[in-house]
Amino acid sequence: xxxxxxxxxxxxxxxxxxxxxxxxxxxxxxxxxxxxxxxxxxxxxxxxxxxxxxxxxxxxxxxxxxxxxxxxxxxxxxxxxxxxxxxxxxxxxxxxxxxxxxxxxxxxxxxxxxxxxxxxxxxxxxxxxxxxxxxxxxxxxxxxxxxxxxxxxxxxxxxxxxxxxxxxxxxxxxxxxxxxxxxxxxxxxxxxxxxxxxxxxxxxxxxxxxxxxxxxxxxxxxxxxxxxxxxxxxxxxxxxxxxxxxxxxxxxxxxxxxxxxxxxxxxxxxxxxxxxxxxxxxxxxxxxxxxxxxxxxxxxxxxxxxxxxxxxxxxxxxxxxxxxxxxxxxxxxxxxxxxxxxxxxxxxxxxxxxxxxxxxxxxxxxxxxxxxxxxxxxxxxxxxxxxxxxxxxxxxxxxxxxxxxxxxxxxxxxxxxxxxxxxxxxxxxxxxxxxxxxxxxxxxxxxxxxxxxxxxxxxxxxxxxxxxxxxxxxxxxxxxxxxxxxxxxxxxxxxxxxxxxxxxxxxxxxxxxxxxxxxxxxxxxxxxxxxxxxxxxxxxxxxxxxxxxxxxxxxxxxxxxx
RNA sequence: UGGAGUGUAGCCAAGCGGUAAGGCAACGGUUUUUGGUACCGUGUACCGAAGGUUCGAAUCCUUCCACUCCAGCCA
Numbered sequence: 001x002x003x004x005x006x007x008x009x010x011x012x013x014x015x016x017x018x019x020x021x022x023x024x025x026x027x028x029x030x031x032x033x034x035x036x037x038x039x040x041x042x043x044x045x046x047x048x049x050x051x052x053x054x055x056x057x058x059x060x061x062x063x064x065x066x067x068x069x070x071x072x073x074x075x076x077x078x079x080x081x082x083x084x085x086x087x088x089x090x091x092x093x094x095x096x097x098x099x100x101x102x103x104x105x106x107x108x109x110x111x112x113x114x115x116x117x118x119x120x121x122x123x124x125x126x127x128x129x130x131x132x133x134x135x136x137x138x139x140x141x142x143x144x145x146x147x148x149x150x151x152x153x154x155x156x157x158x159x160x161x162x163x164x165x166x167x168x169x170x171x172x173x174x175x176x177x178x179x180x181x182x183x184x185x186x187x188x189x190x191x192x193x194x195x196x197x198x199x200x201x202x203x204x205x206x207x208x209x210x211x212x213x214x215x216x217x218x219x220x221x222x223x224x225x226x227x228x229x230x231x232x233x234x235x236x237x238x239x240x241x242x243x244x245x246x247x248x249x250x251x252x253x254x255x256x257x258x259x260x261x262x263x264x265x266x267x268x269x270x271x272x273x274x275x276x277x278x279x280x281x282x283x284x285x286x287x288x289x290x291x292x293x294x295x296x297x298x299x300x301x302x303x304x305x306x307x308x309x310x311x312x313x314x315x316x317x318x319x320x321x322x323x324x325x326x327x328x329x330x331x332x333x334x335x336x337x338x339x340x341x342x343x344x345x346x347x348x349x350x351x352x353x354x355x356x357x358x359x360x361x362x363x364x365x366x367x368x369x370x371x372x373x374x375x376x377x378x379x380x381x382x383x384x385x386x387x388x389x390x391x392x393x394x395x396x397x398x399x400x401x402x403x404x405x406x407x408x409x410x411x412x413x414x415x416x417x418x419x420x421x422x423x424x425x426x427x428x429x430x431x432x433x434x435x436x437x438x439x440x441x442x443x444x445x446x447x448x449x450x451x452x453x454x455x456x457x458x459x460x461x462x463x464x465x466x467x468x469x470x471x472x473x474x475x476x477x478x479x480x481x482x483x484x485x486x487x488x489x490x491x492x493x494x495x496x497x498x499x500x501x502x503x504x505x506x507x508x509x510x511x512x513x514x515x516x517x518x519x520x521x522x523x524x525x526x527x528x529x530x531x532x533x534x535x536x537x538x539x540x541x542x543x544x545x546x547x548x549x550x551x552x553x554x555x556x557x558x559x560x561x562x
Numbered sequence: 563u564g565g566a567g568u569g570u571a572g573c574c575a576a577g578c579g580g581u582a583a584g585g586c587a588a589c590g591g592u593u594u595u596u597g598g599u600a601c602c603g604u605g606u607a608c609c610g611a612a613g614g615u616u617c618g619a620a621u622c623c624u625u626c627c628a629c630u631c632c633a634g635c636c637a
Binding site: 401558 | 567596597
C-alpha cells in the first residue's frame, strides 16, 4: 500500500529555483507571479499552461498571482479580448482578485524611467531610418546619433511625446553595446512614435514603449518576484536584467519554460485568426478550436485541462504532447461527472411481444460511478428503437449484442431473447422481434438467465430527437520539423520551405448527424456533461439547430470492440 | 551565418557520479447490467553520436550531430 506521503514528490525545475531563492532569502521567501497576456486574441491551450504554472507555483509557496495585460501595442489590442481573456482565466478556476493591471497603467512611470536613463547617458533619440538602423545593427556600427548630448536627447524625447514628430520619424534607444553577441542588446528601441487609438489610454499618447521596456519594469512595479514565461523570451533576459539594474528598481527573476504544443494542433494566434476570417471555423469559441473558450464550449472541464497540464509536466524541452493524453485527462474527469444517457443513432424497431400493458417506464441509474447519482424514469413499452449496430443477423462467438436466438440485456431493463427479424427487399433489417424474460428486470433479476452484453434503447413513441456534432481533428498538423518541404528555387538551389498550414486542415472536421435520445435529454442542461452510452461524452451546445437540441461531442470513449 | 536553448522508450517526464521512477499510448488478463470504468500484469530505453576522466558516467570533460527559438520601430 502506498500512502500519498510515501511518494517522494519531485519538484520541477522552476520550483527548485524558487526553493533555492527562498533558502537564500532572496525575496524574503515571497513568491509573486503574474500572467501577462497581450489582449490581441483569445487564450488557447498553450496559454493555459502559462496560467497554470504562474498561478499554481505562487499558490504552492503561499504567494499570489497578478493578471496584467501587456497592452503596449495599440494597433493590435482590443477591449473585447481583455474581457474574453478574463472570462477564460476565471473559468479555469483562477482568481487575480484585486490585482488586475495593465502595462498601460505604467505609461507615465515608464516615461520617467526613460528620462532617468537619458540623464545617465544610457539612452538616446535616433533619427535614422529603419533600414539604416538595421544595417548598423547587423554591422555592429554605432549610430550617428549615439553620442548626442543629454540635453539634446531630453529635448527630442520630450518633443516625441508632445507629438512634434510624425510617426516613425525617430525612436528612443538604449545605449548598451553595438557589438554585443546578442542582437537584442545592440541598442534596442524602447519607444516608437505611433498615432493609434489605445484601448485604454485613448489618444493621450503618441509614443508607446516596446515590450522590453514595459515588461520587466511592470514586473518590478507590481512587486513580481518570479516572472515565469515561455522559452522564446530567453534572449530577452539579459535586457530584462539590464533595465532593472540601470533604472535601479526592485529586481525580479525571469524564468523560462517550454511552450506546450499538441500534436496535430495549431495554436498560433495569427493562424487561428485566419481560420475565422476564412470562415473555416465559426469563431474563437468554435468547438474545434484549441482555444480555452472552444474547449469550454466543447465540454472540456477546467479540472481535466489542468490535470492534463500537470501531467504533461514542466521543463525546457520542446513539448509535443499527444492528443491522447489530453483526451485521457478529459475522460478521467468526465467519467466521474457525466450522467449516462441512452441515444440511438441509426434506429431499427425492436418489438417486444410480451411486455405487460401496465409497464410504462423503467428506472435507470444516472451514473454508476456516483453512488449519490440516483435513478430516473425512462419510458418503456413494447415498441422500442435499438441501434442497427447492435443487431447482427449472423453473429460469431465474440458477438455480445443481439442476434437471432440470442439474449441481450436492455440497459436498465430486461434481458430479451431475439425470436425473429424482418427485412425489406434490399435485405436491410427493418424490425427485430423479441420477448422479455419477465423476472430479469435490472436490479431485481431472479431469472438466472445470462446475457453476454448490454445494449441501449429508446422508446419508439416517447423520446427526444437531437442533433449531434461529432468532431474529428481540425488539423493533421505534423511537428515543426515535418512542416518543411525541400523545394528547388529560381537559382536551382534546394531550399527548405515551410508548408502552408492550411494544407493540413481537415475538411471533415465536423460531422453533424441526427439521432434520437431518451426523453430525459429534453431537459438537458448546458455545462452538464452527459455520456451517451458507448458513443462518448457530450454537452449541450448553446446554439440550436433546426429547433432540435444540439450536442457537441466532448470526447470519445475508449472502445476495444472490433 | 551569428546568438541562445534542448537532446532519457511511440508522446511527455523523473534522475544530476554508484549501475534507468511515473503518466499517456500499446498489448494481455480479472471484475462489470456501458465491448466504458476500476483493478492486475507486460517494455532488453546500449539515456543524440564518438572519444576521454573514473573502480564505476545518463550524470564530469572534449568534439561532433540533430532539433527549436531569436536576429520587428510585435509581444
